[in-house]
Amino acid sequence: MNRRPSWLAIREPLSPRKATALKLASFLLPLLIWSIVSYVPFIWHPMILITSAGDSDLFVKGERFTRELFASENVGLVKDGLKPGEGYRVNPVFLPAPHEVLKAFFVAFKTPPYSKGDPWLHQSLWHSIQIIMWGFFSSAILGVPMGILAGTFDAFSKLFEPFIDFIRYMPAPAFGALCVALLGIDDGPKIAIIWIGTFFQMVLVVANTTRLLDVGLLEAAQTLGASRRRLVINVILPGILPNLYNDMRILLGWAWTYLIVAELIGASSGISWFINQQGKHFHFDNVFAGIMMIGIIGLICDQFLALFSTYLFPWLPNRRGTSMMTVVAGAFLFFPQRYLWQRGRDKAAKRAERQSSGSIAAKPASVATKPFPASIHEASAGGAIADVSIT
Amino acid sequence: MSQSLELPSYLEKEPAVEDRFRRIYQRPVVLDVAGLGKTFHAANGVVEALRDIHFKVHRREFICVIGPSGCGKSTLIRILAGLDYPTSGAVKLDGHEVSGPGPDRGMVFQNYTLFPWLTVKRNVMFGPRMKGHQYRVSEAEARKWIKMVGLDRFENSYPNQLSGGMKQRVAIARTLANQPRIVLMDEPFGALDAQTRAQMQAYLQQIWLNVDVTILFITHDLDEAIYLADRIVVLDAHPGRIAEIIEVPLPQPRTPEDFISPKFLATRKRLDTLIHPPKMNDEDRLPMVKMTEPGDDVI
Numbered sequence: 105m106n107r108r109p110s111w112l113a114i115r116e117p118l119s120p121r122k123a124t125a126l127k128l129a130s131f132l133l134p135l136l137i138w139s140i141v142s143y144v145p146f147i148w149h150p151m152i153l154i155t156s157a158g159d160s161d162l163f164v165k166g167e168r169f170t171r172e173l174f175a176s177e178n179v180g181l182v183k184d185g186l187k188p189g190e191g192y193r194v195n196p197v198f199l200p201a202p203h204e205v206l207k208a209f210f211v212a213f214k215t216p217p218y219s220k221g222d223p224w225l226h227q228s229l230w231h232s233i234q235i236i237m238w239g240f241f242s243s244a245i246l247g248v249p250m251g252i253l254a255g256t257f258d259a260f261s262k263l264f265e266p267f268i269d270f271i272r273y274m275p276a277p278a279f280g281a282l283c284v285a286l287l288g289i290d291d292g293p294k295i296a297i298i299w300i301g302t303f304f305q306m307v308l309v310v311a312n313t314t315r316l317l318d319v320g321l322l323e324a325a326q327t328l329g330a331s332r333r334r335l336v337i338n339v340i341l342p343g344i345l346p347n348l349y350n351d352m353r354i355l356l357g358w359a360w361t362y363l364i365v366a367e368l369i370g371a372s373s374g375i376s377w378f379i380n381q382q383g384k385h386f387h388f389d390n391v392f393a394g395i396m397m398i399g400i401i402g403l404i405c406d407q408f409l410a411l412f413s414t415y416l417f418p419w420l421p422n423r424r425g426t427s428m429m430t431v432v433a434g435a436f437l438f439f440p441q442r443y444l445w446q447r448g449r450d451k452a453a454k455r456a457e458r459q460s461s462g463s464i465a466a467k468p469a470s471v472a473t474k475p476f477p478a479s480i481h482e483a484s485a486g487g488a489i490a491d492v493s494i495t
Numbered sequence: 496m497s498q499s500l501e502l503p504s505y506l507e508k509e510p511a512v513e514d515r516f517r518r519i520y521q522r523p524v525v526l527d528v529a530g531l532g533k534t535f536h537a538a539n540g541v542v543e544a545l546r547d548i549h550f551k552v553h554r555r556e557f558i559c560v561i562g563p564s565g566c567g568k569s570t571l572i573r574i575l576a577g578l579d580y581p582t583s584g585a586v587k588l589d590g591h592e593v594s595g596p597g598p599d600r601g602m603v604f605q606n607y608t609l610f611p612w613l614t615v616k617r618n619v620m621f622g623p624r625m626k627g628h629q630y631r632v633s634e635a636e637a638r639k640w641i642k643m644v645g646l647d648r649f650e651n652s653y654p655n656q657l658s659g660g661m662k663q664r665v666a667i668a669r670t671l672a673n674q675p676r677i678v679l680m681d682e683p684f685g686a687l688d689a690q691t692r693a694q695m696q697a698y699l700q701q702i703w704l705n706v707d708v709t710i711l712f713i714t715h716d717l718d719e720a721i722y723l724a725d726r727i728v729v730l731d732a733h734p735g736r737i738a739e740i741i742e743v744p745l746p747q748p749r750t751p752e753d754f755i756s757p758k759f760l761a762t763r764k765r766l767d768t769l770i771h772p773p774k775m776n777d778e779d780r781l782p783m784v785k786m787t788e789p790g791d792d793v794i
Contacts, residue, residue, distance in 0.1 A: 323578050324608035328622040328673055329598030338621075342612045419612050419653040 135202065142201035149193035159186035168197060200389040205396070208389035218381065225378055229397065232363060232374035235291060239298025239366070240359045244352065247303045251310020256340055261311060268304045276301035276362055280369040289370030297369060301362035302355050309355065313347045314340060346417045353409050360402050502761040508744040516742055519553050519725060523589075525709045526552040526575070526677050530584035533570055543734035544570045548584070550728055550740060552677065552711060557703055559724035560713045563770050567735025568713045572681045575711065576602045588676055598622060601675035605682045607662040609654040615641060615665050616650040622673035640668040643706075644698070660691040664698065671702070677709045684719070693751075696722060704748055717766045721759055722749050729769045738769050 111122065118126065141148050152174040157163040162177055169177075171193070178188040195201075200208070212225045223231065253260040276297050283293035283300075317340060325339045367376040375394055382390035414420070508516070531548040534541050544567040552558050562568050573579040575586055577596035585592050588599055601622075609618050616637050623633035641650050644664040654662055663683055670678055684692045696719060703710055703723075714720050720727050724743055731738040744758045753759050 318608070320604055320606060320608040321610060323576075323596070324602070324604060325610075325621070325625075326578065326596035327576055327598070327600065327602040327679075328669070329625040330621075331625075334625055338625075339610070343610070345612070417612070419655060421655055 139202055142195060142199070145193050149195055151194050151196055152191040153194040154189055154191040156190040158189040160189045163189040163191075168194060197386055198388045198391075200392060204389040205392040208387070208393040209396070212390050212393050218385070222381075223373075223378075225394075228374050228378040229401075232367065232376070233401070235294050235366065235374060236298060236356075236359050236363055238291075239295040239362075240302060240356055242295065243299045243303035243306055247306035248310055248348070251307045252314050252336075252340065252344070254307060254311035255314025255344075256336060264307060265311065268307050272304045272308065277365040277369075280365070284370045291373070293370050294363075294366040294373070297366035298359050298362045301366075302359050305358065306351075306355055309351050310348060313351055314344050316347065317343045346413065346420055349409075349413055349416065353406055356409075357402060357406065360398060363398075502764060503757055505741065505744060505758070505761040505765045507758075508742070509746070512744055512746050515747070516725075519556055522553040522555065524551045525554050525556075525589060526711065527587040527590070528552075528575070528584070529587065531571070531574060531581050531586065532583035533567070533574065533579070534582050545574075545581070546734040546736045548735070548737060550737065552709060555707065555709055557710045557723055557725045558712065558728060559720035559726075560711065560728045560730065561715060561717065561720050561766065561770065562730030562735070562738075563732050564715070565735075566730040566732040568715075568730060569681060571730075571735070572602075572679050572711070572713050576600050576679050578602075598626065598673045599676045601670035601673055601678045603663070603666050603670050603678065603680040603683045605685045607654070607659075607666050609662055609665055609669070611654050614651050614653055615646060615657070618654065618665055619669045619672050621669060626673070636672055637668075640672045641665075643671075643702070644668045658691075659687050660695055663687070663695060667699070667702065671706065671708065675708075677711060680710065680712045682713055682715065685715070692716075692719075699723065700748060717763055717770070718754065720766070721745070721762050722753065727762075727766070729766065731769075741765065 111118070117123070150171060151168040152171055153168050154163045154165050154174075157165050158178075158181060160177055160181055162173075163169065169191075174189065174191065181188045215225070217224060250260075250264060254264045255261070279300050280293065280297060283296040287293045287296055321339055321343055322335060325335055330338060363374070364376045367374040368380070372380065375398060379391050379394040382388070382394065528548055528550050531545055532543075533545040534543050536542075548571060550558075560568055560571065570579060574581050577586075577593060577600065580594070587593070593600070610621065613621065616634065619637035619640055620630075620633040623636050624630075628636070638647070638650065641647055644667060646661060646664055646668070649657060649661065654665065657665065666683075667678075684695050687695060699710075700723060702708070712720075712723060721743055725747070727741045727743060729738045729741060730736065741762065743762055745753055745756065745762075
């Protein structure tokens with residue numbers, strides 16, 4: 105009589121606990137696999153990191169060699185009666201361990217750039233975000249009205265869509281050279297690439313969303329006396345708004361994918377410049393950190409917009425279960441806070457204990473926060489951020 | 496229904512009912528449907544949906560249109576609402592030919608078509624606002640009609656928080672708030688369960704008795720048509736044309752007891768023969784093979 109809910113019930117929602125567990129697992133499982141590959145030596149570890157070169161003139165301390173090369177070189181050395189090289193098994197340099205990436209995540213913000221005048225990481229990130237926003241908003245300002253017009257009036261649909269369908273198949277990066285020739289090498293072509301990558305899709309997606317609006321609502325409004333202008337303003341616009349909002353969320357994700365190509369055009373800049381730069385210097389922990397930063401910014405942005413939509417559109421039926429945002433927020437905010445709170449209580453308890461035991465030496469409790477390195481602020485004064493403008 | 500039951504003719508009326516129809520026909524004509532025809536160009540040639548539809552609706556009359564599926568009921572009401580165009584004939588409202596949709600002909604749809612982003616109050620205010628009335632005026636107007644359909648506790652709810660019957664009551668209030676000359680209803684209770692449907696029929700009857708409103712109501716439910724209508728326009732299919740216009744021989748207002756009165760049953764029988772002809776074609780019969788064991792019969 106009491107049906108036990110199955111993990112694999114067809115087209116039925118899981119219980120909130122199971123759903124949350126799986127949402128966490130979807131992040132933890134890849135992390136687990138990564139950790140196993142990184143920390144368990146016999147899984148992969150195809151390289152040897154040299155700790156002592158011995159008498160070899162091939163080995164260099166601190167460099168990685170394949171196990172085969174290491175073994176054959178050492179066999180030769182031993183045969184000749186020379187001192188063999190020493191080292192331990194490691195993964196290739198392009199696969200850093202999770203803790204290294206985690207460290208890089210925080211250290212990367214504090215590490216000064218290789219050459220003076222180059223942007224710091226936070227400046228690169230901010231620059232990228234500005235490029236995205238300019239590109240995306242300039243395409244939305246034109247693309248959304250055009251899409252709504254095309255979805256509402258067949259005349260505009262026939263006028264816009266055939267040509268847009270044609271351009272849509274041209275990959276945005278293919279316009280790179282043209283954009284540089286037209287707009288120079290700074291931010292202009294980068295914004296243009298994002299514009300080209302999102303605008304044409306946007307018109308078609310918005311037109312389609314507009315066409316999906318229930319015709320019954322338009323007919324009802326007409327029998328209630330709505331004029332053509334009123335139909336567009338009072339029925340079509342509010343009617344498509346939730347779906348339009350979702351479209352924008354998805355297209356913003358596309359803008360991020362075009363960003364990486366866009367930033368390599370002309371004078372490279374932003375987060376992909378950072379990633380490339382770190383890759384050239386074999387700092388793959390920083391490369392991973394940079395890639396993940398994009399992912400995390402994207403995820404937080406997207407989940408924030410999703411959460412916000414429930415406040416924007418109160419008439420939509422509530423979705424069940426915890427949103428991804430709650431999980432992310434819980435992971436990032438709840439646990440450290442609780443930990444700090446717990447620590448604060450411990451401290452207070454200790455202080456009370458000390459005071460009651462008659463010791464006067466109790467120092468005023470102050471939260472030990474490390475001041476942010478002053479050098480970051482100095483560097484930003486150097487004008488490393490190029491002016492963002494559409495030229 | 497046993498065959499031996501002697502039913503009166505559906506054409507016979509009591510003097511009071513006879514007298515009522517005489518008074519109805521003296522009232523001004525609100526809607527005049529004159530020689531309406533509609534043909535579609537489909538893939539397999541020209542399809543004639545409606546042919547030569549003639550009838551008049553008088554002020555404060557309740558008219559039902561019924562017919563078998565595919566008889567063009569919905570096409571007819573869409574043309575009357577101005578959402579579709581006839582290929583011949585004309586629709587006259589108060590003597591003036593109309594084309595295109597307008598607030599003078601309110602429409603209630605089967606699937607409610609409430610604006611999901613507006614609260615109940617804002618939905619009902621939509622018509623008055625479109626007329627250019629002030630917010631306060633529209634709000635007062637809307638409150639009046641929401642109260643009339645008994646939903647004043649829900650005026651700030653969104654449509655998706657309401658049940659089907661409540662949604663349809665909001666839709667009726669929204670149409671009435673516009674004070675149309677005629678309310679066109681396209682199978683408004685078709686999506687509701689039997690109990691809610693009976694309740695809605697009673698509500699609609701109450702509204703019709705107390706509000707100055709003329710109603711043209713489409714349904715495929717014969718009992719619903721007889722219970723509500725003064726006259727029933729029966730359509731025939733392929734092409735859609737008028738088979739008969741029946742004057743319901745029961746006094747208004749009807750009560751649930753009328754459902755088993757001899758006159759009701761006589762009308763019902765007449766509608767049955769008009770809509771479901773008694774003869775069954777061979778191709779309509781299912782090719783049944785006996786698949787049960789002997790001695791396992793249900794009868």
